[in-house]
Amino acid sequence: MKSHRISNTKLHAKYAKLCEEEKNIRVEIVHLREKLLFSESQFFYRIFSFFKLLAADFKNLFQKKKISLKPINKNGSLKNDIKITTQSIRSLKAYKEKLEAVERSPFILLVWIVKTCSSVLLFIPAFISNALVRKELRKNSTKRKTIDLINFGVIPYHFRKLRQQHLAEELAKKGVRIFYIESRFIPLADGKAKYSLTKEVDNVYVVKLASSRDIAIYHQPPTVKEINEIIGSLKQFINDIGITNPLAKVDYPFWAYITNHLKVPVIYDCMDDYEGFNITGSHILDLEKDLFKKSDITLVCSELLLKKVKKNRPRKTILLKNACEYTHFKKAYVKKDTCSAGLCWIRKPVIGFFGAVGEWIDTKLLIKIATSFPSASVVLIGEVQNEEILRIGETYPNIYLLGEKPYAKLPEYLQTFDICVIPFLINKHTRLIDPVKMYEYFAAGKPVVTTAIQEIETYKKLFYYSSSHEEFILNVRFALKEKNIKLRKKRQDVAQKNTWEKRSVILYKELLKLA
Template sequence: MINDIGDLLTNLLFATKKIIPVAIKQSIKDTIYALISIPKTKIYVFRLNKIISDHKKVKGYIIYPPTLDWDYMFQRPQQLARQFAKNGYLFFFCNKSYKSRGFKEVEPNIVTCGADTRKSLSAINDVIVYISWAGHINFFRKLKYTKLIYDYLDSLKVADSKGKGLFKKHIRLVANADLVLVTSDILHKKLLLEGRIKKTILVPNACDFKHFNIKKTINKNFEDINLIVNKNKPIIGYSGAFAEWFDYSLIKYCIKKRPNYEFVLLGATIGSSFHRSILDFPNVNYLGEKRYKVLPYYISCFDVAILPFKINDITRSTSPVKIFEYMASGKPVISTNLPECKKYKIILVSRGKKDFVNNIDRGLGLSRNKNYILKTQMLAKRNTWDKRFNLISKYL
C-alpha cells in the first residue's frame, strides 16, 4: 500500500513540475522514498499508537490471538470480546485468515488485526491476553502482558482427534494462566482431578437475549425460509456446525419417521463431515450458514429446535451455545443425552432415537403453551453474556 502511495505522489510531482521548484520537488521525493523504506511493523506501530490515542479512556487492552476470523460463526470469543468492549476495554481481535490486512475498528472498542499487524502488537504495554486454543502457548510470550486468561472451552479433541498433541501445551497454559475459564462441569472436574483448580471459574456458554428474543414476522428478504413457512407444516430446526459430532443417523431416522414435518438445517459444514445424502429427502431443507445478524429471524420460524449430537468425549464436555439462543427465541429444545443439557429440566433430553422423535412431537405441543415458552425465555434471560462477563470481571 505504501508503494502505491509513493508511486501516486511521485507521478503527481512530475505532473506538476512547472509549479513546484526542482529543489523542493527532489526533497519531497526523498521523503516519499524514505517512507517507503520504513518496515511495515513500524508503520503499524504508528497506526496502533493512533488507535490507542483515540481510546484514551479505556480500562485496559485485551489481545486475542489468531484463532478464527471475526465474522466466522459468531460465537463465544466474539461474544466475550463484545462484553470486554462494552465494559470499557479496547479489544484487539486477531483474524486467523492471512487475507485479512491492517487494523479495522469493526465495533466500538473492537479492532480486528490482519496477519500483517501481529508483530506490532508487542508495542502495547500492560495488555491482558485472552487465549482459547492451547496451540497459542507461545503467543503471549511475545507480548508485554500483565494477565493471561485461558478459556478452556472445549475438549482438546475438537482441534486434535486424539488430544495428545495439545495436552502438554494445555497443561503449560493452565500453569501460566492468571485465570482459567471452563465451559462445562466435566472440563471443570478434569482440572480438579489434575490438581489444577486454582484460579479456575466455571463460565458456561450463554446468549445475547435481546438479539434472539424476536417475534416471528414475515420478512420478504428471506425467501428461502419463507417458502418453507408457507407450506404450513411443522418446522423442526437446527442451527450450528455440521461437524463430526452431528448425528446423521439420528436425523435421518427422524426425517423418515416424520415425513410431514419440514426439517430446516442452518450452519457451516466443517471439513468433509457433511453427509450430502441427507439432502435426498424431500422434507429436508439445508439453507447454509446464516450471518449472525439475520440468524434470529430464521430461528423464529422454527416450531421446535433440536440438538442432534452424538454422545462422545467431545460432546460430553460441550456447553452448547445454541440451547440458550433457542430458548431466547421461545422454542422448545430437544437434545440427545448431553450432560450440560440435563442440567436444565425444561430441555427435552432424549435417551435414544425413538425418544428423540417422541420429544419432537411433545415439543410441538409445548410450542403452543404460553406458560412453557415464558419459562424457556426466563431461563435464557438468566444465562446471558452480560451475566457471564459480570462473573469474569470479579477476577480481572
C-alpha cells in the same frame, strides 16, 4: 466352526481397516476445506459448494423414482457395513478429487491478479484508515487508565459470532480495549514484520499478524522461524500503538507458542475438550497442558469441564458458562411462515437447527427424524463440515442444508422453526459442552428436543431430554404438539438470566484483579 471364526476375524479386520481409511480421508477433506475456505481459491470453493447443493436440490425436485425413506444399514450385518463403508470411501475420494481440482484451478491465478489489483486500488484509503486508527489508539493510550486485552482468537472475527466475540464486545462496552488477533496470517512484507489493523466497533480492533506461511492453527505446528516472525509482528504492533501492561486472553492452545514468550498475565478460555476432535494434533493437547499450568486464570464453559480441568490445574479456574444475546433472539418468539425468511419452498412444520454441522451431529438420528416425519421439513443452518451429512441431504428430500447464515439474520430463520433440535452424538467432545444454541432457542421460547447432554440437565423440565433415538422421536412428536405458553415464558426467563452481558461482568472483575 473354526473356518467360520477365521472368516469372521478376517471380515472384522477388513472392516477395521476400511473404517481407518474412511476416517483418514475425512480428516484430509476437513483440512482441504479449511485451506480452500481461507485461501485464494475461496471464490471457486464457494461456487463449487453452491452448485453442489443446487444440483442436489434439483435432483430432489425432479426425482423420477420415489426415494425410499428407510434408514441405511437396517440389518446391521458386517458384510453390509463393509459394503456401505466401501461406498462411502469411494464417494469421499471423488469429493476429495473435486476439492483438489478446485485447489489446482488455473483460474486461481486470475483471482490472484484481480485481488492484487483491488489491493493496489484500495491501498491508499486502507493505508490512511490504518494510520488514522493507529493515531487514535496511540493518542488514547496515553490517557487510558483501564485495561488493554490482547485476545488471541480461534476463528476469524467475522466467520461466525460465538462466545469470544460476544465477550469481547460486552467487555468493550465497559471500557476495555480489545485487540482481537485473527487466526489467519498475512504475508511478510519484504521479510519485515507487519500487521493489519481495523476498527470493528468502539474499543474492538481486529489485528492480523504476519508470517511467511499462513498457518492453519488447528493442526499445523509453526517452525521456530515462524514463531519469531509472529512475535516480531505482535511486538511491532504493541510498540506502534503504545500498549503498556496488556493482558492476554487465549482462545485456542496454538497461541501458547506466542504467549510463552510474552511477560503478560494470561487468561485461557477453555471452550471445548479438544481430545474429542478428530483433527486435533497431539501438539495442541501438549500446549493445552502447558496453558493449564502457566495461565493466571483458566475459564471453563461447563461444570463437567471444570471437574476435568481441576485435576490437571493447581491454579485458579473459573466456571464461565455460555449464554445468549437475549434481545437479539427474543424477536423470534412470534412464529412465522417460511416465506418470511425467503424459504417458500420449505413446507411446515419445520424441525430446525442452527450451528456448525460437523462430526458431532448424530447422522443416524438425523435420518430417523426425516423418515419418522416425512411431511415435516428438517432444516439445518450452518456450514456443513461432514461429507456424510451432505450425502444424507442429497438422499432425503425433506432434509434442507441451508449453509452458513449471518448472525444478524438468525432470528428470521428461528421464527420459522416450529421446534428446535440439538441432535448431537454423545462422545468425548459433546459430553462436556454447554451448547450456546440452547440459550438462544430458549430466548425465543421454542420447544427444544435434545440428546442426553449432561450439562443441560438442570433445565430438564423446560425441554425434551432424550436418552435414546426412540425417545428423541417420541419427544419430537410431543414438541410439535406443544401449546404451553407458560412453559415458553419460563424458557425466556432462563435465557434472560443467562446473557453475555452478565457473563462479561464476572470476567471484567477478574481482569481488574489481574491488571
